Amino acid sequence: MTENLAVLGSTGSIGTQTLSVCEKLGIRVSALTANSNIDLLEKQVRQFKPALAVMGSEALAKELKLRLADTDTRVSYGMAGLCEAAAIPQADTVLTAVVGMVGLKPTLAAIEEKKNIALANKETLVAGGSLVMKNARENGVKIYPVDSEHSAVFQCLQGCPEKKALKRLILTASGGPFFGRSAESLENVTVEEALNHPNWSMGAKITIDSATMMNKGLEIIEARWLFDVPVAKIDVVVHRESVVHSMIEYCDNSVIAQLGVPDMKIPIQYALTYPERYPCDVGTLDLAELGTLTFAKPDPETFVCLKACKRAMAKGGTATAIVNGANEEAVRLFLDRKISFLKIGELVNASLDNVKSKQIITAEDVFEADKAAREYILANY
Ligand code: NDP
Ligand code: MG
Secondary structure, eight states: SSSSSETTTTTTTHHHHHHHHHHHTTTTTEEEESSSSSSHHHHHHHOOOOOOESSSHHHHHHHHHHTTTTTTTTEEEEEHHHHHHOOOOSEEEEEESSSSSGGGHHHHHHHHTTTTEOOOHHHHHHHHHHHHHHHHHTTTTEEEOOHHHHHHHHHHHGOOOOOOGGEEEEEEEEEEETTOOGGGGGGTHHHHHTOOSSOOOOOOOHHOOOOOOOHHHHHHHHHHHTTOOOOEEEEEEOOOTEEEEEEEEESSOOOEEEOOOOOOOHHHHHHTTTOOOOOOOOOOOHHHHHOOOOEEEEEEESSSHHHHHHHHHHHHHHHHHHHHHHHHHHHHHHHHTSHHHHHHHHHHHHHHHSSSSOOOOSSSHHHHHHHHHHHHHHHHH
16 A cells, blocks of 8 residues: 655646545655646645645746745756656655656656556556566566556456456447547537547546547557557447446456446555555445446447557557657647647558657657657648
């Protein structure tokens, strides 16, 4: 069980829910980080009294330092600050809830300092999964999933005595706001429509990823690394209600599922208290009230990002960093209203065909691939 936590991305959707779990369970917090939300970070520092607070830029760090002059909290900024927070001596665990591949360096820094990782930041594993898992093994640290599907698989696996008994993972997908629609009907959807997720309230980037189903593609790759299961053994089923959070199937065709109300506090808390369980501040699941749970096949012809992720995984090396970087850039352009919704999938697939991939030997290979993918998108949107 975590006793002292560093939270990277504490002002976001996962970050704020993590702090409410910490408050409830009395977990101490030694570092907090934000990109630009200085008001919320100041408030969090006053409540949790961490040793270190980190802002995205030097200018904001200067302002935060002035505001926190009456406290004992040190202030830092930028990537160096994030890595400092990740490696802070007091913490036994680092929860990574920044958005995007910006989380890779600090995650590697935390592993180097032998911190366990509670991982929400899936882009890190998508871009540099082989490296992160290898370093984790070598340093003897655990990576606990926060993503609800992966937490579900992790929970189901608690009853799995040996790997060879496992036949496949079945990840559930809500399908986002547009499931069931044709590509033609999605031509003119707006940012507001894409941000209107039916079941979950999350940050903007992952909400768009859910609408394109890139999120599920990223999660297949995430599952491949977290559980060391080949992509061929990871299936996706659309489940609109987001009550069954994922399943595993054994070699005897017995299927184990994890269910619960769609509330991220459950997987966040389990990642912090594993192997113990504690009461959690969420609703109870009332299946009779729900009445029906539905399941359907995904539609990779309309939601082409799913295909891009599988193709990238088959290519291997830096190809997954390329689709991830391309997607981060394309989602930003969509949110800035510079490209259409369907263009995201088109660009992500094109990046895979046009940006050269190679084997990952060092983190530098991942950063280069990410940069090349972003440049490709900016030159071709
Ligand atoms: P949010 O956008 O809500 O929060 C992101 C956090 O990261 C904020 O604290 C933000 O600071 C900070 N941040 C953003 N950009 C940078 C940057 N360039 N450098 C440093 N810090 C930065 O995201 P979510 O909480 O929704 O998602 C976080 C991660 O968790 C993502 O990888 C997502 O895929 C994953 N995840 C999220 C789920 C959810 O329910 N939200 C579910 C499963 C996974 P500021 O507030 O100042 O902008
Ligand atoms: Mg998820």
